[in-house]
Every structure is written in structure tokens, then in C-alpha cells.
Amino acid sequence: QSVLTQPPSASGTPGQRVTISCSGGSSNSGSNTVNWYQQLPGTAPKLLIYNYDQRPSGVPDRFSGSKSGTSASLAISGLQSEDEADYYCAAWDDSLNGALFGGGTKVTVL
Amino acid sequence: VQLVQSGAEVKKPGASVKVSCKASGYTFTSYYIHWVRQAPGQGLEWMGIINPSRGSASYAQKFQGTVTMTRDTSTTTVYMELTRLTSEDTALYYCARGTVGTFWDYWGQGTLVNVSS
Numbered sequence: 001q002s003v004l005t006q007p008p009s010a011s012g013t014p015g016q017r018v019t020i021s022c023s024g025g026s027s028n029s030g031s032n033t034v035n036w037y038q039q040l041p042g043t044a045p046k047l048l049i050y051n052y053d054q055r056p057s058g059v060p061d062r063f064s065g066s067k068s069g070t071s072a073s074l075a076i077s078g079l080q081s082e083d084e085a086d087y088y089c090a091a092w093d094d095s096l097n098g099a100l101f102g103g104g105t106k107v108t109v110l
Numbered sequence: 111v112q113l114v115q116s117g118a119e120v121k122k123p124g125a126s127v128k129v130s131c132k133a134s135g136y137t138f139t140s141y142y143i144h145w146v147r148q149a150p151g152q153g154l155e156w157m158g159i160i161n162p163s164r165g166s167a168s169y170a171q172k173f174q175g176t177v178t179m180t181r182d183t184s185t186t187t188v189y190m191e192l193t194r195l196t197s198e199d200t201a202l203y204y205c206a207r208g209t210v211g212t213f214w215d216y217w218g219q220g221t222l223v224n225v226s227s
Contacts, residue, residue: 035212037154044204044217045146045154056215088154090212098170099144099156099212 001025002093006102012079013110020105022072022089028100030070032092036063039086039104048087049074076107084109111135113143113205113218120224121195128191129221131205138186139163142208145179145190147201148220157203159210160188195225 005023012018022034036049047056049065052072062077072091076083089102116130131143145157158169160179167179178191192199203221206214 032211033213035214037214039154044220045206045214046217047213047215050213086153090154090156092211096171097168098158101146101154101156104153 002027002096002100004028004089004091004100004102006087006089006105008103009106009108011108011110012076014079014081016079018076018079018107020074020087020089020107022074022091022102024070024072024091024100026070027095028070028091028093029067029072029089031094034065034067034072034089034091036065036072036074037088037090039088041085045088079107079109081109083107111207111216113207113216115203115205115218115221118222118224120226123196123225123227125195125225126191126193127195127223128189129203129205129223131188131190131218133162133186133188133207136207138183142210143179143181143188144206144208144214145177146204146206146214148204149198149201152201155201157190162186162188192223195223197225199223200225 033051037045038048039045052067053065093100114132144159160167162181181188205218207216208214
């Protein structure tokens with residue numbers, strides 16, 4: 001289906017590991033790469049992970065990505081207060097011939 | 111690399127708005143520009159893509175008939191015009207540099223469009 005599904009929220013204490021899932025279908029995450037974006041409050045989105053598991057220069061290695069079937073995951077290890085943000089997955093959808101975003105996951109550091 | 115967008119707009123329902131995105135610091139015709147919007151308190155929504163080299167554009171189905179994306183290579187500026195505005199078009203509009211796909215490595219600062227009677 002032409003939808004990317006993310007949990008609306010995730011939380012953890014400083015130092016913990018948090019994982020966010022992104023579930024799609026054969027026309028999007030199953031056949032095209034999934035990228036992840038971090039949006040800090042009041043700012044534009046920032047590329048966090050591309051091609052499922054690649055980090056752009058400057059992104060800390062506590063952020064990692066993976067893929068399994070038609071799903072992708074973003075993990076934040078060693079959670080820090082500055083990681084409190086909204087996280088979005090995105091993938092091209094061949095049926096729509098356009099880009100899809102997941103609904104976003106708000107990460108809270110307790 | 112910089113993408114600098116035009117300032118905030120206030121429009122009445124039924125009107126049109128044209129938002130600009132000036133690119134600098136790279137070869138303008140080598141990367142696509144996408145437009146993404148975000149309604150207040152909501153998630154990100156992809157609107158469409160323009161190829162600055164050819165001027166060709168493709169739009170999300172939801173926006174076909176109401177959005178037009180153009181470019182001016184002489185000023186390295188991309189434009190997004192949205193017509194027949196309703197209150198549901200109130201949002202932050204972002205331009206982003208990328209390829210065909212969802213790899214967007216640079217983003218504009220966003221332009222707030224407020225549609226209100």
C-alpha cells in the first residue's frame with residue numbers, strides 16, 4: 001500500500017536505546033531506499049540517514065538505520081537530550097510516482 | 111550550498127501565492143528541487159519536484175491542477191505557485207535540493223503561508 005507507517009511517539013531516558021519503525025509496501029520501502037529526517041523544534045528537516053543505513057557527514061554514529069523486508073528502522077543509541085525531535089522516514093512510491101513520508105515519530109527524552 | 115526562500119505571506123481564500131527558492135553554492139541545473147509542506151502541528155507532505163535543467167515538473171496527485179513549479183536559470187531561482195487557496199493550505203512550505211527520490215540534503219528555511227479571511 002502507498003503508506004509509510006511510523007509510531008507516533010517514542011521515549012527513553014538519557015543513555016538508552018530507542019528504535020523507530022517505518023513500515024511500507026512493495027511499491028515504496030520494499031523497492032526504493034528509505035531515508036530518515038530529523039526535525040528539531042522550529043527548524044527545517046535535516047537528512048539523518050540515507051540509503052537505509054548511511055550517515056551524512058556530521059551525523060553522530062549513535063544514529064543508525066536498517067532494513068528488513070518492506071520495513072526500515074532508525075535506532076538512536078546513547079540517547080541525549082538534544083535528540084528530542086520529530087523523526088520522519090521517507091521513500092519514493094512507484095505507484096504514486098511521488099515521495100511518501102511516514103507520519104512522524106516524536107522522540108521524548110525523559 | 112544555500113536555499114533561501116521568500117518571506118511569509120498572508121492570503122485570502124481563493125487567492126494564489128507564489129513562493130521563491132533561490133539556490134546558490136552549487137550548479138543549479140545539476141540537482142532537482144522538491145517542495146514539501148507542513149501544516150501547523152502536522153507532518154511533512156510532499157508536493158512535487160522540478161528539474162531545473164529541463165524545467166519539467168511532476169506533482170503529487172493531490173496538488174495537480176492547483177500547483178505550478180517553475181524555474182529561472184538566470185537567477186537560479188525556483189518558484190512554487192499554489193492557486194485557489196483554502197484554509198487547509200495554511201502551512202510552512204519548504205524547498206529542498208535532491209535527486210529523483212527522497213534524498214534531500216539541503217533545505218530552505220521555510221515560508222509560512224497563512225490563508226485567512
